[in-house]
Amino acid sequence: MPKHLTLAVSQSRTLPTTAATISSLSETAHHAAQAGVHLLLFPEAYLGGYPRTCSFGASVGSRTDGGREQFLHYFHSAVDLGDTPRGAGQDWVDKRLDVAKGKGYRGDGTRERLEQVAKNTGIFLVVGLVERSGGSLYCAVVYVCPREGCLGKRRKVMPTGSERLIWAQGSPSTLRAITTDIAGVKLTLAAAICWENYMPLLRFSLYSQNVNLYLAPTADARETWLPLMQTIACEGRAVVLSANQCVRRKNLPNWITGEQEAKGGEGEADSMKYSTDDKNGRRASIVTKTEDNHEITWPSPDSKLSSKPTPPDNKTTNGTSPTHLITIPADSETVQIPNAVQIETPDNHVLALPSSGTTRNQSSASTTQAQDTDDEFVSRGGSCIISPTGSILAGPLWDVEDGGLLTATIDFEDCERGRLDLDVAGSYGRNDSFELRVAGLDLSPPP
Numbered sequence: 001m002p003k004h005l006t007l008a009v010s011q012s013r014t015l016p017t018t019a020a021t022i023s024s025l026s027e028t029a030h031h032a033a034q035a036g037v038h039l040l041l042f043p044e045a046y047l048g049g050y051p052r053t054c055s056f057g058a059s060v061g062s063r064t065d066g067g068r069e070q071f072l073h074y075f076h077s078a079v080d081l082g083d084t085p086r087g088a089g090q091d092w093v094d095k096r097l098d099v100a101k102g103k104g105y106r107g108d109g110t111r112e113r114l115e116q117v118a119k120n121t122g123i124f125l126v127v128g129l130v131e132r133s134g135g136s137l138y139c140a141v142v143y144v145c146p147r148e149g150c151l152g153k154r155r156k157v158m159p160t161g162s163e164r165l166i167w168a169q170g171s172p173s174t175l176r177a178i179t180t181d182i183a184g185v186k187l188t189l190a191a192a193i194c195w196e197n198y199m200p201l202l203r204f205s206l207y208s209q210n211v212n213l214y215l216a217p218t219a220d221a222r223e224t225w226l227p228l229m230q231t232i233a234c235e236g237r238a239v240v241l242s243a244n245q246c247v248r249r250k251n252l253p254n255w256i257t258g259e260q261e262a263k264g265g266e267g268e269a270d271s272m273k274y275s276t277d278d279k280n281g282r283r284a285s286i287v288t289k290t291e292d293n294h295e296i297t298w299p300s301p302d303s304k305l306s307s308k309p310t311p312p313d314n315k316t317t318n319g320t321s322p323t324h325l326i327t328i329p330a331d332s333e334t335v336q337i338p339n340a341v342q343i344e345t346p347d348n349h350v351l352a353l354p355s356s357g358t359t360r361n362q363s364s365a366s367t368t369q370a371q372d373t374d375d376e377f378v379s380r381g382g383s384c385i386i387s388p389t390g391s392i393l394a395g396p397l398w399d400v401e402d403g404g405l406l407t408a409t410i411d412f413e414d415c416e417r418g419r420l421d422l423d424v425a426g427s428y429g430r431n432d433s434f435e436l437r438v439a440g441l442d443l444s445p446p447p
Helices: 018-034 065-077 110-121 194-198 200-207 225-236 356-361 363-375 413-420
Strands: 004-011 039-041 124-133 136-145 149-155 178-182 185-191 213-215 239-242 246-248 272-277 282-289 295-299 326-329 340-344 349-354 377-386 392-398 404-411
Touching: 004 018, 004 185, 004 239, 004 377, 004 392, 018 039, 018 110, 018 124, 018 404, 065 124, 110 124, 110 136, 110 149, 136 185, 149 178, 194 200, 194 225, 200 225, 213 225, 225 239, 225 377, 225 392, 377 404, 392 404, 404 413
Parallel strands: 004 039, 039 124, 185 213, 213 239
Antiparallel strands: 004 404, 124 136, 136 149, 178 185, 239 377, 246 377, 272 282, 282 295, 326 349, 340 349, 377 392
């Protein structure tokens, strides 16, 4: 007998507040329920937000006060699910942890709100979020059953690139798959978050648990993501759901874009200053302060300069300076840069600074360009649903904002049909020759 379920992914973006985002999640879930959806996946860091484009004022060996203020904003936007920094596992799931006197639950109530939405809609929710526990943040996924509440939660074991600055590493033990029964169909489901899907051994740890529903909330909007999802579906003979946010630059938080200057940022906006040392008879110099708060000192174009020149207009817009420093290697031929004041440096490079006239003439064009930049996508989405043989059932969904919903009705016996010729964690995997062990994780299929 066919075992059909209707699954969906929501291409929703994080809203300015957690309350607004949870409200939007509830609205999306109610809409999905009307469409007969049984299980719904939301993107990576949907609650709490994915801080795309934000550097947090950090470079190797240096952090700025403004960057720390940005992190404070981000820390407060994360959700507290009432878990411990180490991760309490089943004690957290079963609500056996101590509760503060006078409170009916641990955390900030986000867990209880998600459980209520699942119960009201009858939909099994899988939600990507940024979890605050103790003094650390974790990129996490929570599984919420409409009948039993939270069945499990896992934390990303390997943040990628700059994510490592702001997110702690989760325990591999949280890779444990969970089982549930929906409309008579037994599901064994687990999530790999974003670039965890590029970790072959992590994928294999999920295949080993006989997962038939593989969840991949992500922030990767590259075109290479879709073929990866197809490979995983075909490799694991599992249904794959992947959800990503679709976001325009204008929808990024103010503390990222700089529309509201971060506390402690005074003085950092002036990226260039001029200095002279008449007492010691040294040449006047130009001191350039980079975005990483380092200073580069260049000789003045006029070594006899006795007073400070008038610096170019250096006001900041959205936290960045319109003055661009262009360093061009100079060979034997002369480098000419139009509408710029050229300064020969000690290293035989040319430092091009925009002339004041050029800045004024380009002001209207800069306004138009800023508007175009605000409307550009910093993430185009790409959410998709893939069959156990690697066929695309829905998506990829590009450039669709504000709750784009992809649905597909799946016969989960297709996962078993696919095992006729490929079972990478079973007979095809040659378990007599190869073995994987993961610290703290039972790789046998859950009951």
